[in-house]
Amino acid sequence: MAERSFLYSRDCTAGIDLGSTTIKVVLYDGKHYLARMRPAAFDPAGIARDLLRSASHDAGLDHTPSRIATTGYGRKTVAEAGSSHTEIACHARGAAHLVPGCRFVIDIGGQDAKGIRLNEDGTVADFVMNDKCAAGTGRFLSTMGQALGVHIDHLSGHALGKTPHRINAMCTVFAESEVISLINQGISRDAIIAGIHASIARRTASMIASIHPAPPVVFTGGVSRNEEIVLRVSAEIGYPVVVPEDAVYAGALGAALIAWEHAELNV
Secondary structure: OOOOOOOOOOOOOEEEEEEOOEEEEEEEOOEEEEEEEEOOOOHHHHHHHHHHHHHHHOOOOOOOEEEEEEEOOOOOOOOOOOOEEEEEHHHHHHHHHHHOOOOEEEEOOOOOOOEEEEOOOOOEEEEEEEEOOOOHHHHHHHOOOOOOHHOOHHHHHHHHHOOOOOOOOHHHHHHHHHHHHHOOOOHHHHHHHHOOOOOHHHHHHHHHHHHHOOOOOEEEOOOHHHHHHHHHHHHHHHOEEEEEOOOHHHHHHHHHHHHHHHHHOOO
C-alpha cells in the first residue's frame, strides 16, 4: 500500500478511482501523495467517501480535501466531486507522473483493457479499448481461477516457467467451458493456466497494435500485479513493460494531479 509523507503548504487534492472491483483514493499535496484502496461493493460512492475520510485522517488532516476529482466506472456517483474524468485521461496522467517520459500505457482492470499512446508532453495522442467483453481482464482471470481452483493472486505463480497449452476461446463463458474440458482431458492445471496468460498477452498485443506502441511502455491497473502477464505482454510487443510501484493507483493519482492542476489554474 502506497504511503508518502506530506508537506502541507496548502490544501491537498483528492483523486478517487471508482473501479469495478476496487475503490482507490489518492491525496496529493503538490509534491507527495498518500494512497488507499478497498474492495468495491454495492455502495461504491459510500465506500469512496469512507475511504476518503480515512485517508484524510491518516494524512493528519482534520477535513477532507475541498478539491476532489473522480474517475472509473462510478465516477459520476460522488456528489462532492468537483470534476470527473475518463480513465484514459487519468491513467495517462498518473502513468506519466510515475514514469517520466512514458510514451504508452497498457491499463488492464477488472472489466476492461486499454492502450493509450502519449505525446512527448504526456498528453493523450490516441487510445484503444476493449469495453464490450470481459475477456483478457481481471474478471476473466478471476473466473478462470475459480474454474481451476486457484485464487487470482496465485495464478501467476502457477504459470511462470510453464509451457502453455493453447486456449482458443476468449469469451469468458466459452473459455470456462474449454478449461473444464481440458481438465477432464488430463491436461495439467499449470499448462492450462500458462495458456490463459499467453492468450491474454496475445489479445492485448493485438488490441494495441493499431495505435503503434512505443517505449517506454507502462502497465497500470490491477492486472499489472500479475508477473506472468507482464512478461508475456513484453514478449508479444517486443518492448520491456515497466510496472511502477504504485501502478494500481495510477488512475486515482491521475485524477488527483488533474484536480491539483485545475486548482493551480483556478478552474
